[in-house]
Amino acid sequence: MKSHQNSAGLAAAWNVSDASSVVYYLLHGLQHRGSDSAGIASGNGETVKVYKSFGMLAESFNPEKLAELDGQYALGQVRMATESDMGTANLQPLMVRAHQGSFAIATAGMISNAPSLRKHMEADGLIFQGTSDAEVITHLIQMAPGKLVDKIETATQILKGPYAFILMTRHTMYAVVSRLAISQLYYVPYQDGYLFASETSAFGMFDVGKPIAIEPGQMIFLGRHGFTTRQMDVGAKYPCAMEAVYYSREDSLFKDQSVHKIRQKLGEALAKGESEKADIVIGVPDTAISAAAAFARELKIPYEIGLIKNRYVGSTFVRPIKEQKEKEINTRLNAISSIVKGKSVFLVDDSIQKGKTASFLCRLLKEAGAKEVHLRIASPEIKHSCFYGTEYMDQSKLICANYDLDEMKELFHADSLRFLRLEDFEEILGDSICTACMSGRYFGKLYDYDPGKEN
Template sequence: MKSHQNSAGIAAAWNVADASSVVYYLLHGLQHRGSDSAGIASADGQNVQVHKRFGMLAESFNANRLAELGGQYALGQVRMATDSDIGTANLQPMMVRAHQGSFAIATTGMISNAPSLRKHMEADGLIFQGTSDAEVITHLIQMAPGKLVNKIETACQILKGPYAFILMTRHTMYAVVSRLAISQLYYVPYQDGYLFASETSAFGMFDVGEPIAIEPGQMIFLGRHGFTTRQMDVGAKYPCAMEAVYYSREDSLFQNQSVHKARQKLGAALAKGEDVQADIVIGVPDTAISAATAFARELKIPYEIGLIKNRYVGSTFVRPIKEQKENEIQTRLNAISSIVKGKSVFLVDDSIQKGKTAAYLCRLLKEAGAREVHLRIASPRIDHSCFYGTEYIPRQELAAANYELEEMKEIFHADSLRFLKLEDFEAVLGDSMCTACMSGRYFGKLYDYEFRKENENGRSI
């Protein structure tokens, strides 16, 4: 329940009736990934059109708007915004009108070498309307020679980092996952076509089979000849560990297991070796609830609902302005005094990044009458910057990178503090995932590292 990166959801429908409405419902299953903006583009074989705006999905679309979009093909995105990319030019799907024909694109993940690519393009006279990495992709595609499928492949050979995107023309669609598959894309057959989404929770309300992950370095092409695949590069899957901890919805899959079950296992592992006595366990809504209930069950002490979430306030990581993020921490959760008063409390959260939420919640519970607050984190210390997400956060802003455990305990006003050990975390989830923010183990060269460190507060794809 704090500011994390890598939060955008993309979805698409190919050759299905009322594709725009289908994508709308797919995006509903991804709304937790960002509520700053929503957009849908549609195609009917003749034209491509798009509607996008700031706000949540339901604020952006109604039945009339979806009927206007129509189409047999559609794609969409819901997204968070970082402090530096709140302009309308960054809203997606991004529409490109080129002499070869119009297309729309929706993206997730990150282009690691986007800053230097943008710098070279601007030096060559190319104009950017916004700050989104998606514009870098569209410029590379337009500059490359050959047919569109070849243009996309050429662009992908230049792009570095963990990204995924879906591109749609008036009669074709392309779904791409980079060779460094930290960002995922899934598809399922549906009606006479296919559905795509960046998280499996999107498929929940559709009668479909098991989602299939697009392979690293793979492009799926949908056109007159149906469904074809092209292996552009050899890669490997290293899904972001924070998907299991925070980003993904409980009914999604991570490494072929339920996210809810994975979080329960993390909570149970956290309880092993616990030497503090407390009266009750409280979980931070919503993403720490699964871990907290398992933590309580393992220790055989009561789990209580001691924090109430105001569901009419956005998540702390999906508001675009720093001051709004900090204010909303204080408005979206309330403590139930009758539950915590006079009690020694285990407060279980999913993770700590900057630590502002942790400090506020410990203080909130004590002001509500808690005698003690013992903070337990169901993931390892985040003490390295993420260079694979959508927002670069310097190490000097990460609590665990700058303070020892005892110092953090004092800063958070907690009576004790404990994180899940990395080896226990990997014992639950496996080690074939990206834990760079926890372990410092990065995958190869960190493209544009110095540029990003010195010149950026955060960018979104």
């Protein structure tokens, strides 16, 4: 049993009025990180309450439900489920009734040694209700000695992998980022307290200052004494390169840079190596639009909207079931025949994993009348399984790992195919990023997981 990364958006508010409503709006800015479930916990100084359900945020909450979650403290999560953790027991935040008082916890990222920890705990008689990494953390915390802040630190010394979590009692809050800071948490002062989120896009509708990233191996503790930081371990920031390519919203920051501007730079770099000719450039909505527009500007040819996204159908990546992913490719994008008919088209996408979307889109454009489709990818080839990735995929399923460019071109029915060079990609994003899925290189000595072996 492998532990897979939990693609989730975390948000929290401490010491702000109507905190659950504030967290609700923060989570709206993170909905793209998962649409399978949503939950919010609140603390009012006396009790902790939790409400969570399957479905998107707007489907799960209404004003009446938020009013029941009263208090100045709140914690929430939106989440993508995998096939192995779709049960009700895995919905977060988890509520724990402990001898030191009730608390709620929500997680993001992945604990690479969770399977072995769970195995040992079960052998010692501990009972698990679900399969989430959050339960592993709660058991470790409850078994550790000392005050809650010390219990949390003790637990983090045992956990491995790129994870982040927020824990909330009836009046305190703890925000933790592991030393492998692939999963990030940001905070900003707000009113008389603070807001937290796993991506800076969440803060967009609030009048706040520049978001601050929690440092690797750091815990922020908020309680009667206000804001306190504790450095629990030495680490370094190696954010996942795919955050800049795909996962993050364009109005977010990646390493203090605008994601939108990064994607523009990727598109410009891709265009500089171009040798083919085409009439127009089309971008795949939504994550390839910035790169496609910059690609067109660099080549001085028109950028057109040739694909329309059905916004009432979720992303094919954030659906948990294989059959749903394959069917929804056919329903979420349509080609505009009047734009592409008789034209030679550059089709710019952000990345390719299994290649099903690329194949479908090339075929779709040709069926709509495109004379030629030249497929351009604004990131390097994904050739390696990532054991820290949001969705682990066996290397045998990664098309770039099993076919060369000419073979993929034929499989996609494209007239030509080209990816951004890895050296150009790393020059734009810098060297302190994780490009394991592209380069096969993890983060040097910080790499604490041996692929193919359980911790």
